[in-house]
Amino acid sequence: MSRIIGINGSPRINWNCAQALDKALEGAAAAGAEVFRHDLYRLSYTGCRSCFACKRIGSPSFGKCSVQDDLKPVLDDILRADGLILSSPIYFGSDPGVVRSFCERLWFPSHTYSTDGTVAYDRHLTVGLIYTMNVPTDTYYSRFLETEKGMFEEMVGPTQILSITDTLQFEDYSKYASAAFDPDHKRQHHDQVFSNDLERAYEFGKALLG
Numbered sequence: 001m002s003r004i005i006g007i008n009g010s011p012r013i014n015w016n017c018a019q020a021l022d023k024a025l026e027g028a029a030a031a032g033a034e035v036f037r038h039d040l041y042r043l044s045y046t047g048c049r050s051c052f053a054c055k056r057i058g059s060p061s062f063g064k065c066s067v068q069d070d071l072k073p074v075l076d077d078i079l080r081a082d083g084l085i086l087s088s089p090i091y092f093g094s095d096p097g098v099v100r101s102f103c104e105r106l107w108f109p110s111h112t113y114s115t116d117g118t119v120a121y122d123r124h125l126t127v128g129l130i131y132t133m134n135v136p137t138d139t140y141y142s143r144f145l146e147t148e149k150g151m152f153e154e155m156v157g158p159t160q161i162l163s164i165t166d167t168l169q170f171e172d173y174s175k176y177a178s179a180a181f182d183p184d185h186k187r188q189h190h191d192q193v194f195s196n197d198l199e200r201a202y203e204f205g206k207a208l209l210g
């Protein structure tokens with residue numbers, strides 16, 4: 001049975017990213033995969049510490065992250081799996097720092113500074129990236145999304161992206177400084193479009209491993 005690891009990259013454990021991730025994992029499970037979810041913000045870890053143990057020629061740590069913290073078992077879990085689904089919010093046009101630190105720890109052990117593009121992972125892993133964001137279209141972030149896809153493809157394996165836009169950020173817009181948003185539009189979009197986004201996430205997860 002194939003295994004898919006889901007990673008929630010939002011600090012909120014049941015909001016947009018988490019709901020989309022759960023739907024994608026539900027889809028993957030319907031397609032026959034065994035699925036697991038990890039929440040990055042529940043873990044205590046850092047980004048890459050530049051120890052280079054993953055590059056040490058002839059060492060058992062070659063191609064593996066040696067930093068022993070809460071992320072290590074998650075990385076090990078991912079490298080034993082067939083698929084990875086990372087669901088992350090956009091923060092300031094990019095990944096949240098916690099997600100970026102996760103990416104550094106996942107990507108760097110695979111990178112071998114080779115001249116021919118050889119990587120340490122065997123690239124059996126298929127990756128699905130879900131990004132949720134406030135803006136109405138992901139074209140604002142097309143360069144970031146392309147770079148992210150490129151890095152995952154180079155270091156980890158074939159990668160697809162699902163964007164979910166115009167998300168609801170708070171339950172009650174009247175309680176928070178948010179003059180730039182039309183609360184009625186946000187609520188309506190959430191009620192009418194987000195359920196369809198969750199369906200897209202389900203299909204995305206279902207199709208991930210082909």
Ligand SMILES: Cc1cc2nc3c(=O)[nH]c(=O)nc-3n(C[C@H](O)[C@H](O)[C@H](O)COP(=O)(O)O)c2cc1C
Binds near residue numbers: 133
């Ligand atoms: C610190 C911070 C920065 C954000 N920056 C952006 C941004 O640059 N562009 C955007 O479209 N949304 C931005 N957002 C909104 C979130 O990406 C969006 O609401 C997302 O769906 C939140 O996911 P969640 O509900 O799972 O936490 C930001 C939110 C926070 C908290």
